[in-house]
Amino acid sequence: MEAISDTALVELVLAGEQDAYSVLVERYKDAVYNLAYRMLGNVTEAEDVTQEAFVRAYMQLASYKPAHKFSTWLLSIASHLAIDQFRRRRFLARSLEEVPFLEWIIDHGSSPEQSALEGEQHDEIQRYLQRLPAKYRAVIVLRYWYDLSYEEIASALKLTPALVKARLHRARELLARYMQQEDAKEGEVDALPRR
DSSP, X not given: OTTSOHHHXXXXXXXXXXXXXXXHHHHXXXXXXXXXXXXXXXXXXXXXXXXXXXXXXXXXXXXXXXXXXXXXXXXHHHHHHHHHHHHHHHHTTOOGXXXXXXXXXXXXXXXXXXXHHHHHHHHHHHHHHHHSOHHHHHHHXXXXXXXXXXXXXXXXXXXXXXXXXXXXXXXXXXXXXXXXXXXXXXXXXXXXXXX
16 A cells, blocks of 8 residues: 555545555654654654644544645645644743654764753754744745745645745744854853953
8 A cells, every 4th residue: 555646545535545544644644743843842742743643633524625635735734733832832821842853863873972962952953943933944944944836835835835935934934043143142151251
């Protein structure tokens, strides 16, 4: 079943072949989890969003249109759920300081020093992403982690391609500002007089 196209698998599921859906889950579970984690920065919430995305997709499978890629449709569901979760989190006033370490990204084949440096870089990227408002974070993650086109992002988030471009531009500006602020802080620390 692994060689069957997504569209054919969807048709099988709709015809009552439930095992076909497990192939779709297996095929896209990492991509959905990665999207949710990039947007939320929390392992538990990302797992919850991943599970909910697959349940929602299953419940709405009849609404899937084969003219679009299944992965785009599924990532659209996941991104909306992640944005909803982010809004709930803000409503509950939970601290964003609970960003977990990104141990799953580190290549265990590299040296301990290299692994530590890579882990710090990924933590730094995640920290910058967490500072972005959810609407900007969503377009950044879909564009740069999933390499979706402007049109695919627009379809996934129910936006116009022009608005996607505008949000990407604004998100890049914000990220650049955050990085400059961080560099300025580090420069101030280095410039402190030594006693």
